[in-house]
Structures are given as C-alpha cells and as structure tokens.
Amino acid sequence: MTRLFGTDGVRGLANADLTAELALDLSVCAAHVLADRGEFEGHRPLAVVGRDTRISGQFLEAAVVAGLASAGVDVLLLGVLPTPGVAYLTDRLGADLGVVLSASHNPMPDNGIKFLARGGHKLDDVIEDAVERRMGEPWERPTGGDVGRVRAYDTAVEEYAAHLESTISHPLAGLTVVLDCAEGAAHAAGPRALEDAGATVIAIHADPDGININDNCGSTHLESLRAAVVEHGAHAGFALDGDADRCLAVDAEGNVVDGDQILAILALSMREQGKLAKDTVVATVMSNLGFVQALRAAGVGVRQTKVGDRYVLEAMRVSGYNLGGEQSGHVILADHATTGDGILTALHVLERMATTGRSLADLASVVHRLPQVLLNVSGVDKSRADEDAVVAAALAEEEALLGDRGRILLRPSGTEPIVRVMVEAPSEDEAQDVASRLAEVVRRELAL
Known part of the structure; x- marks a missing residue:
C-alpha cells in the first residue's frame, strides 16, 4: 500500500x-x-x-x-x-x-x-x-x-515579524531590497519584517488572490525579480516560495545567488562571530563541489546528507549543528527556527552586507561554482541503479577520468520513476559529455 x-x-x-x-x-x-x-x-x-x-x-x-x-x-x-x-x-x-x-x-x-x-x-x-x-x-x-x-x-503576523526582526543586532538602514513574495504566505510578514529591521523594501508579487500563488513568480521563477532589482537599483533581491520556507537571492547586477552561496555566506559569518556550532555546516549531496571546497579551505567542515531538508534537519539535531541547508534555498538557522525560513535567511544575509559593507556579489564570490549538468533518465528500472555491474563500471571509469577535478552523483529519484545523473566538471562541455555517456549506459542497461 x-x-x-x-x-x-x-x-x-x-x-x-x-x-x-x-x-x-x-x-x-x-x-x-x-x-x-x-x-x-x-x-x-x-x-x-x-x-x-x-x-x-x-x-x-x-x-x-x-x-x-x-x-x-x-x-x-x-x-x-x-x-x-x-x-x-x-x-x-x-x-x-x-x-x-x-x-x-x-x-x-x-x-x-x-x-x-x-x-x-x-x-x-x-x-x-x-x-x-x-x-x-x-x-x-x-x-x-x-x-x-x-x-x-x-496577531500572528505581527508576532512572527517581530521575532524575525529580533534575531539580528545590526540595523539594515541604507539597504534597498526587492522581495518577491510569490503571491504566497509571506506577502504581509515578509515586507514587514525587513522594513522593521530598517531596510527599504520593494515588494513584488505581494497581492495574492487565492489563485496566483507561485504563478511565474517566487523562487522557481526568478526573471521578474532579476529585472526589478536592476530597475530599482536595489542592493539585492530575495525570492520566496509559496509558504516562505526557502528563498533564493539576486545580486545588484541581477545575477542569481543560490542556496549553496547563501549557506556559505552565513557559515563564514557565524564562524567569524564564534556562533557556528562545531565549525560545521550541514548540506546535501547535491551541493556544488565548489561550495564544499570553499568552506573547507576556510576551515569549515561540511557534513553532507541525502537530498531533502528533513535529512538536513535530522543530522543537525542528532549532532548538535546549528546551520544547514540545500542548494534550492532551504536554509535552517537552528538558533532561531525549527525549519527553513526564507525571510529569516534574507534578514541574516542583509545583516552580513550591512555589517561588512560588502556587496552580495562580493560575499557570494567565495564559492566558485563548478558547471553542473543534471540529466533525468526515464523509462528505466530505478531499483537496479545501485546494483547493476555495467552501470557501476561505467561510473567508476568516468570518476577516474575526472579525478578530483569534478564529481558524479548517480541516484534513483525518491518520488519519480527516473534515475538522476548529476555531473560537475571544470567546463560545461566536459560535464555534459560525461553526463550524456553515463545517461546512455543507464538507459540501455536499466531499460524496462
């Protein structure tokens, strides 16, 4: 059943x-x-x-x-x-x-x-x-x-917004931010919390009608946020999803700052302040290798889990870590929240900008992302993905060719009848070539 x-x-x-x-x-x-x-x-x-x-x-x-x-x-x-x-x-x-x-x-x-x-x-x-x-x-x-x-x-919105604002100690005065509320649950609490913290807020997609939630807006559709940040000359932009438990960011030039980069910014900030538990951050196996390399070079450990914020949360609770997240923008600041919180994340990134005087692009540049290609192979028996000898041999051969210059992740989807092939390499072309060769082996060997 x-x-x-x-x-x-x-x-x-x-x-x-x-x-x-x-x-x-x-x-x-x-x-x-x-x-x-x-x-x-x-x-x-x-x-x-x-x-x-x-x-x-x-x-x-x-x-x-x-x-x-x-x-x-x-x-x-x-x-x-x-x-x-x-x-x-x-x-x-x-x-x-x-x-x-x-x-x-x-x-x-x-x-x-x-x-x-x-x-x-x-x-x-x-x-x-x-x-x-x-x-x-x-x-x-x-x-x-x-x-x-x-x-x-x-008074739920007021109390929640006040809690969020209380988690930062440096005012955000002087910062202009565009907030894409995805026509969702944060349309009132999001702008209020950022304004109470001192930021000038331009809220977009903040007029929900019950039908337009996530409709070409929010963290899965960043085009309008990117345009608004540039149009208004804002210092940064943040896009929430429908229930605001995650966010992605955009720098002043309209470039996307993903969950890996956001997590790195917060990890380095907390470590500098002596607030990062065990000098370790929790991420998933989908985090870009450039993220892992950047944090380890800075003396921050990276604990990786299966994909899903519930696995990140579990590792944090069991081992006593206080920062974790996913590339998709789920960021868990456990000192202040029990789950991912997009508004909270935005506040703490903005506080880092305010206290350092550095731009979001500059802060995010600590992570040099390797080109990443993800191919979904359908029409296959995903239950055999971890057992097939031919697939395992092809995977080992490609990993040997890449060495420490990149990374390969081959895993069955947890929710769909597909096998995902993810490759990171020094160039987009090399990543695409490796992913295509592996995908073809999976398609041939695991065909239904």
Missing part, C-alpha cells in the same frame, strides 16, 4: 486527491496519536492552524479545524502565515501541535497538510506512520463541554 505521507506531509490535487474528508480524518488521527503519547495529560490540548494563500486552503482549514475540535482539541486560527511562522507560534504558544496547509512551491491547484509536533518540529516517520494507521479507526467522540473551542489569533 502506498504511504499517505510523503517527504513533507500529505500533498495532492486539492478536492481530488486531498479532500475535505481526508483532511478531517487526518486531523482527528493526529490528535489521537499525540494524545496517546501522553502529551495532553493535565490540560486541554491546543493546536494552531495556519495556511498559505491558495483558495483551497479555506475549505481545507475548515475541515482540519472540524477534525481537531471534534477530537476535543482547542484551536487557534493563525490565518495566512508562512510555514516557519506556524512553527514559531506552535512553540511560543505552547501548543501541542501545529498544522500547516500549503503545497509550498507546487502549482496553485495542489495543496498539502503538514503536522508539527510540540516545539514546532516536523513529525518523524514513526509518528506519521502511527497517524496513518489510525485512519478509519472507531473512536469515542467527546460531547458537550468536552469538544474543542475555536478562535482567531489575530
């Missing part, structure tokens, strides 16, 4: 895959699992619920609230708020769980449900599986005064 929970909650086409009935049942089961673990003993359980701007979030929110309240859980409605804002208020308000309704950077017709445990942490696989096992299980419903109460929490 296919697992209901994916790598980041439950997602699907709203009102087709992800229905009101499913949202209600999932919320009841989440309440039951957390209650069974003893977290609600001695008090009425409390949940906070936030969502992004998708029109489907309205009926899904109603279903989630109905499920929680029918299970005897009191609910605070946070309204439209970024995922990291919901995580922050789950912790600050002492809630037993948080619920986020968002499909992040996915197209508008999709939506998702993500549960957060006490403290604002994502549920681990064991708890998600326990929630899923309770689906359809008979249960004793509370009645009378034992059902949950529901009320709006009207």
